[in-house]
Amino acid sequence: MGWIEIFILLFATTNAGKAAIVSLTMTRNADASLKRKIAFRSVLITTVVCILFTLAGAVILSALKITVEALLISGGAILFVFALNLVIAEDKPETASGPPPAPSIGIAAYPLAVPLMASPQGLVAIIAIEATLRQGFSPGAIMDVGILLGIILIIMAINLGVLLGAERIFAKIPPEFLKVVMRIVGVLLCALAVQLMIAGFDGLGLIPAGESSK
Incomplete structure (x- = not known):
C-alpha cells in the first residue's frame, strides 16, 4: 500500500x-473547561498507545513468532x-436509560481513547503496516x-479538532448525511481489507504468479 492508502486506513x-x-x-452536563481537558x-492517551504499537510492532511479531503474511490476512x-458492519449495520433506536452519568475526566481513557479511538482494528492495522515497512536502522x-508516526500525529490532530468542535460539527451536519458517508467509507474499507488479505496470500505463494497484479 502507498502512503495515501495507509493514511485512509488509519x-x-x-x-x-x-x-x-x-x-x-x-x-x-460538563462545563467547557472539563470538556477541553477530556x-x-x-x-x-490515544497518541501514546498508537506510537507504542508503531515502535514495538516488530518486537511483538518476533516474540509471538507471527509472520507478516499471517498478520496481513488476520488484520484484513x-x-x-x-x-462490513459500517455498510450493513441497521440503525438502532436510542432508548432513554435515565440521566447521563456524572461527567468525569476518567472517560478520557475509557471509553474515548480505548477502545473508540485506539480501536482494536486500528492497532492491528498499525502493526500490519509497520511490519511491511523496511526493517533495521x-x-x-x-x-x-518517521512518515508513519507523522501520519499518526496528523490523524490525532484532526481527532483533537473533531472532539473540541463536536458540538458545532454535529449541530450543522444532518444525521442522514453522516450515515451515507459512513457507508461509503465502509465500502472503501472492505476493498482495502480484501487487498490486505490478497497481499498476505500472495506472500505465502498461494496466488499464482501474475494473478495478484491483475
Whole structure:
C-alpha cells in the first residue's frame, strides 16, 4: 500500500467520529473547561498507545513468532468485518436509560481513547503496516517509520479538532448525511481489507504468479 492508502486506513480505524458522539452524550452536563481537558487527555492517551504499537510492532511479531503474511490476512479479516458492519449495520433506536452519568475526566481513557479511538482494528492495522515497512536502522527504514508516526500525529490532530468542535460539527451536519458517508467509507474499507488479505496470500505463494497484479 502507498502512503495515501495507509493514511485512509488509519484515519478510518482511529478517527474520533464515534468518540465525539459518545463524548457529547457523556459530557452533556460538563462545563467547557472539563470538556477541553477530556478532549486533550483522550487524544494524548490515544497518541501514546498508537506510537507504542508503531515502535514495538516488530518486537511483538518476533516474540509471538507471527509472520507478516499471517498478520496481513488476520488484520484484513478483522478490518473486513469492521467495514462490513459500517455498510450493513441497521440503525438502532436510542432508548432513554435515565440521566447521563456524572461527567468525569476518567472517560478520557475509557471509553474515548480505548477502545473508540485506539480501536482494536486500528492497532492491528498499525502493526500490519509497520511490519511491511523496511526493517533495521537504515536511513530508508527510519524514514518510513518517521512518515508513519507523522501520519499518526496528523490523524490525532484532526481527532483533537473533531472532539473540541463536536458540538458545532454535529449541530450543522444532518444525521442522514453522516450515515451515507459512513457507508461509503465502509465500502472503501472492505476493498482495502480484501487487498490486505490478497497481499498476505500472495506472500505465502498461494496466488499464482501474475494473478495478484491483475
